[in-house]
Structures are given as structure tokens and as C-alpha cells.
Amino acid sequence: MFNNGVWVIKKLRASIPEDPFEVLINGESMGMTKLLSFAKRVPDTSRFPQVLVLYSSGYLRLKAGADPTPPLPFGQSLVLGPAIFGTSASCPKKTLFFHPQLERVSIDTFQLNQGNTGRMLIRITGSPVPHLRKSGTTSQIMELTWLLTLEEPQDLATTLHVAGTFEFTEDVIPDPL
Secondary structure (H helix, E strand, O other), X not given: OEEOOOEEEEEOOOOOOXXXXXXXXXXXXXXXXXXXXXXXXXXXXXXXXXXXXXEOOOEEEEOOOOOOOOOOOOOEEEEOOOOEEEEEOOOOOOEEEOEOOEEEEEEEOOOOOOOOOOEEEEEEEEOOOHHHOOOOXXXXXXXXXXXXXXXXXXXXXXXXEEEEEEEEOOOEEEOOO
């Protein structure tokens, strides 16, 4: 989908139960996927280790540190939030609403490789999914948006800034405990 010789963004095949999400790169639709990989070339090599992986369930894998040889297929993991335990109009039993269903991932690559201080902006939206209303595992009670800023990875660190907002789409009563 995207390859500028330094960064590669590609859709990966995945047999995961969540629905696929739409991918846009610099405003152009690249189709649907359940798994999206971001890789950056190690200077003076032909290796492109993964830096960030986004799953349609809101799970993220982030490269933890230096590039080992052979490369590790995983890194640190996190889930886009928030997580809320409580009841809602559509889920009257106490439920943990803890991961979203991604709807759209919009990637802006225009700030990459600008004096080695570049960054990639990733806008993500997740929305209530009617057929998942009874599952009780997704954040189907909220409209969700995130802005991820992926900084140029350094040898020993990968930095990802995450800013998120959410709006309840139905009455929700969080558990006071």
C-alpha cells in the first residue's frame, strides 16, 4: 500500500473474528483489512522490522527497543481505550466494554523523513457495531476517535503518542467499584 524506501505500510492477512476496517493513506482509500503493519528500514541494511501493528479489535503491537537479529515478530502490546465496567441500555448485566471495533484508519505520511524528526499521523475511528451489541466485549456503547503520532524510531526506543476521545451513544452506569 505504501513504500517510500524507508517506510512500508501493508495489509496483512489475519483470521481474527472482528470486522475489517477501511485504510486511507494521504486521503486515498486502500481498501479494507483486519491487520495493518508499519515497518521502517534499518539504516544501511535491507531489513524492515515492524514498528507498529494495528488490529481491527483496537489491539496494537509496538516495537519495544533495538532491532534484534533475527527480528522478533512482536513487541509491547496495548489496547486502545477506554475500558468501562458497568451496565448500559443495551447490556443490562454488568459488562466490561474493553476494546473497540476499528472502522477507519487514516494515515498521513507527509511529515515523514523531514530532517530525521519526522512523524506519522494516524487517525482512527471506531463506532458502535449493531451486530456486536450483545457480545459485551467491544466498546459498542461509544463513538471513539484516536490520534496516534508515531515518532521516527530510534535504536533503543519507539515512541507512540495516543490521544483519544469518546462519546457515549446510550445511557451507561459505570460500576462504582
